[in-house]
Amino acid sequence: MKKAVEAKRDVFPTEIRLAAEELSVAVKHEEHKPSTLVFLAPSKSLLHILDKIGPTMAVLRQDVQRNIERLEKIYLIDPSLYSSLGEILKKEMDDGTARKRDSCSRAILWLTRSLNFSLALLEFLEKESEWSLEKIVEESYKSTLKPWHGWIxxxxxxxxxxxxxxxxxxxxxxxxxxxxxxxxxxxxxQMLVSLLRPLLDEINALLRKFRLDRIKST
Structure with missing residues (x-):
C-alpha cells in the first residue's frame, strides 16, 4: 500500500514537490555558490505558488517576474562572469550602482525577500493547521516583507x-x-523547506555582507 501511495505521488507530483525536485537538481549541479541559476529556480517556482493564491498577489507577482527577468538578462550577457550572485553584487558595488532602483542587486534583494515570505508561508501552512490562510499570509508578511515596505x-x-x-x-x-x-x-x-532554507540563509548573509539588507521600498 505504501509503495502504491509513493508511486501515485511520483505520477501526480504537487506543485511543491516539482519545485523541490527542480531546486534539488539545480543544487547538485551548482558550481559557484550561491549560484545565479540555482537562485532563479525557486524564484520561478514562487510565481506558480503566487498564482495559486490568486489575483490578490498580483502586485507581488509582477515584482517577482520583473526581478527574475532582470537577473536572467544580465546572466545571459556573460554566463561565466555572472554565474555567481556574489560576483553580481560585488561588481555593482564596485561600480557604485548596487543601490540604484533598477540594479540587479536590488533584484536579488527583493527576490530573496519574496522567497523569505514564501518560506514563512509554507512553514506556517505545514505547522499551523488551525490558522486560516489569511492569518498565515498576514503573519508571513509581518515577519518578512512588512519591515521593508513603505506606506504605498x-x-x-x-x-x-x-x-x-x-x-x-x-x-x-x-x-x-x-x-x-x-x-x-x-x-x-518539508522537503522544499529543507532545500530552500540553507540557500536563503546563504544569500541573506551575502546581502548583509554588502550592506544591502536594510534597503526599503516606498
Missing part, C-alpha cells in the same frame, strides 16, 4: 489580504490530484 506597498497588501481564498481551496490548488491528501502535501512542503 503596505496599503496595497492590506487590500489584497481581504481577497485571499480559504486555506482548503489554496491547499487543493497546490495538490495535483483530488485523491492526494494533506499529509503528502506536508511531506512535500
Amino acid at each position: 506597498s503596505s496599503a496595497a497588501y492590506k487590500v489584497a489580504l481581504k481577497l485571499i481564498p480559504e486555506k482548503e481551496v489554496f491547499s487543493s490548488f497546490l495538490m495535483s490530484d483530488d485523491e492526494q491528501d494533506c499529509n503528502s502535501l506536508k511531506d512535500d512542503i
Whole structure:
C-alpha cells in the first residue's frame, strides 16, 4: 500500500514537490555558490505558488517576474562572469550602482525577500493547521516583507489580504490530484523547506555582507 501511495505521488507530483525536485537538481549541479541559476529556480517556482493564491498577489507577482527577468538578462550577457550572485553584487558595488532602483542587486534583494515570505508561508501552512490562510499570509508578511515596505506597498497588501481564498481551496490548488491528501502535501512542503532554507540563509548573509539588507521600498 505504501509503495502504491509513493508511486501515485511520483505520477501526480504537487506543485511543491516539482519545485523541490527542480531546486534539488539545480543544487547538485551548482558550481559557484550561491549560484545565479540555482537562485532563479525557486524564484520561478514562487510565481506558480503566487498564482495559486490568486489575483490578490498580483502586485507581488509582477515584482517577482520583473526581478527574475532582470537577473536572467544580465546572466545571459556573460554566463561565466555572472554565474555567481556574489560576483553580481560585488561588481555593482564596485561600480557604485548596487543601490540604484533598477540594479540587479536590488533584484536579488527583493527576490530573496519574496522567497523569505514564501518560506514563512509554507512553514506556517505545514505547522499551523488551525490558522486560516489569511492569518498565515498576514503573519508571513509581518515577519518578512512588512519591515521593508513603505506606506504605498503596505496599503496595497492590506487590500489584497481581504481577497485571499480559504486555506482548503489554496491547499487543493497546490495538490495535483483530488485523491492526494494533506499529509503528502506536508511531506512535500518539508522537503522544499529543507532545500530552500540553507540557500536563503546563504544569500541573506551575502546581502548583509554588502550592506544591502536594510534597503526599503516606498
